[in-house]
Amino acid sequence: MLRGLWKLTWLETKIFLREPLGVIGTIGFPILLFVLLRRIGRGAPRAALPPLLAIDLPILAAVMVAVSAVVSLVAIIAIYREGGILKRLRATPLQPITILLAHVIVKLGFTALSLAALILVGARSFGPAGSVPVVSFAAALLFTTLCLLSIGFIIASVVPTARFAQPLATLIVYTMLGFSGLFVAVDRLPPAMQVVARVLPMSHAVSLLRGIWKGEGWLAHGADVAALTALFVVATFISSRVFRWE
Template sequence: MRALGKLTAVEAKLFLRDPGAAIVVLGVPVALLVVFGLVPGARQPSEDFGGKVPLDTFIAPLSVAVLLAMLALTMFPTAMATYREKGVLRRLSASPVPPVRLLTAQLVVNLAAALVVVLLIVGFGAAVLSMALPANLGGFLLVAVLGTGALFSVGLLIAALVPTGRTAGGVGAAVFFPMLALGGVWVRKEDLPSFLQPVADVLPLGATLNGMRETWSGGSPELLQLAALVVVALVCGGLAARFFRWE
């Protein structure tokens, strides 16, 4: 445990020293919240959102879901593939510290970054923009945990299959952007064609976002959303464990 703690501390320092990480992890979600939150009418009930406040029922969940997806699908697999490319994992395999601890340390750092920014989004939104907190907190936490597991399992599968960090970034982006289009991010699920709306609840990012939207306004996540997140986590996690290579 002591070795894991030291390795996690080192990975955290490397994460914080990368200015791009701070811009992506902090800047993008907070910018989404602020820019869209200051749009006229965003903090007032709207008929387009079923009489609910857009900031609470769409913009805030969107900021959280996009943050999780960026960490899981781009930053995490890129870091792991870069370590493999540079031989870090191979050298660790010959040391007393098993490579799996590096994987664990990377997961801990990324999950900690996600937690900090989620708290920042919720705290900043509540204090500055008068944003309401999730009305169904238990349901929100359930969706957040399952969504994080599903998204990071996809990121782990990417890291397991690609040979280099640059390739991991490209593959992660190729997975991330279609989820934005089809998951209800660029266009709300309700505004998608009817045949695409179930797709938005099956894709990991869409299921996370739409489940958070439901719980933020006091409802419950749909069974399809929860089931999709569990299936993705199990399938992608299992495939990643099967094909992951340290060299």
């Protein structure tokens, strides 16, 4: 299984790199967004900037990396299904879990690469060396991405055609992003919207990433970790029931 997983993962990586738009969307877009927003806030007094630009810009960039991975996964799975590639892979000796796991590993790998690029590009915005627990933050981002990818498999399973896969995934994940607490604090939302925000996984993802970035421990965000883990378990179970190979 491991040998087949390695070969398929390497093959999927090469296929992904051959598509410039996919690479730009997954790696380039979050970095470009970060650079543009950082330049907007450059030169202005930190106290005069909105929290998104003064404090949460690295969190927004990290979340955009995870969101891009989800949208990319949905698009690829939908294209593979419509093109009959999933059906042909299913007919090989490879186990179904190996085929799907290869896609997850590729997305997590490019998530790590995107985070490394963000740190290099935005080193000045990340504060003095050693002030940010980079390893712990990277682990939190990979964990968050993994949990959100489970939603991607559900979306990819129910979308009718590859043509609508990416727009639908974009609509869903960006709607969740609006309830994440990045743009408006969850506590400042109307009561009904606060309930929605706390049910959606993106608010827990932002809370975890923000806390780890500030140096807080994982135990301090046990509720966020539990919520994201529950999402992963439930979404994976649903995906196993509704996922279509053709």
